[in-house]
Amino acid sequence: MKKRVDLANFDIKFVGLNLGKHDFQFKIDSEFISKFQDTLIEKLDLTLNFTLDKQTESLYLLDFNFTGSIELECDRCLQDFSYPVKQNNRLILKVENAQDNLNDDMIFISSNDIKINIAEYIYEFVSLIVPMKKTCELISKQCDKEMLKLLNNYSIQSGNNIHKPEEEWNMLKN
Numbered sequence: 001m002k003k004r005v006d007l008a009n010f011d012i013k014f015v016g017l018n019l020g021k022h023d024f025q026f027k028i029d030s031e032f033i034s035k036f037q038d039t040l041i042e043k044l045d046l047t048l049n050f051t052l053d054k055q056t057e058s059l060y061l062l063d064f065n066f067t068g069s070i071e072l073e074c075d076r077c078l079q080d081f082s083y084p085v086k087q088n089n090r091l092i093l094k095v096e097n098a099q100d101n102l103n104d105d106m107i108f109i110s111s112n113d114i115k116i117n118i119a120e121y122i123y124e125f126v127s128l129i130v131p132m133k134k135t136c137e138l139i140s141k142q143c144d145k146e147m148l149k150l151l152n153n154y155s156i157q158s159g160n161n162i163h164k165p166e167e168e169w170n171m172l173k174n
């Protein structure tokens with residue numbers, strides 16, 4: 001993973017810490033996500049419980065525990081819904097001059113570094129929360145039937161009336 005955005009609040013100083021676990025808490029909201037340009041998420045309200053586990057002077061485990069909700073738009077009926085979030089991610093931080101690192105779960109830093117900024121990692125993990133198919137079914141809710149009817153009528157009126165209604169339905173579903 002490459003770091004692109006620097007948000008000073010998300011600097012974690014690891015030099016000088018005692019061995020063991022160190023807990024931090026961050027609020028991940030719309031303001032945070034607005035700092036990133038290519039996001040699919042607009043509204044979110046997440047709490048990040050972040051634990052830095054210093055195992056040795058050169059090995060750290062970084063645990064990201066996200067809870068809260070993000071707002072998604074249903075692919076089918078276009079209604080917004082609140083999607084509950086519970087996600088854990090782990091990164092391993094090594095103080096080592098390693099090159100050619102292709103492992104996404106590992107960060108290598110030089111022995112001159114005293115802190116790491118985790119904003120970009122948080123962004124990457126939050127982006128992973130968004131499911132490929134975003135429908136009301138995710139929260140066991142029925143799609144808005146009136147809206148589906150409207151959308152169906154609209155696509156027929158806008159010149160796609162060569163399709164049969166069932167085909168329209170399938171296209172909407174997809």
Ligand SMILES: [Zn+2]
Pocket residue numbers: 074075076077078079135136137142143144
């Ligand atoms: Zn829906």
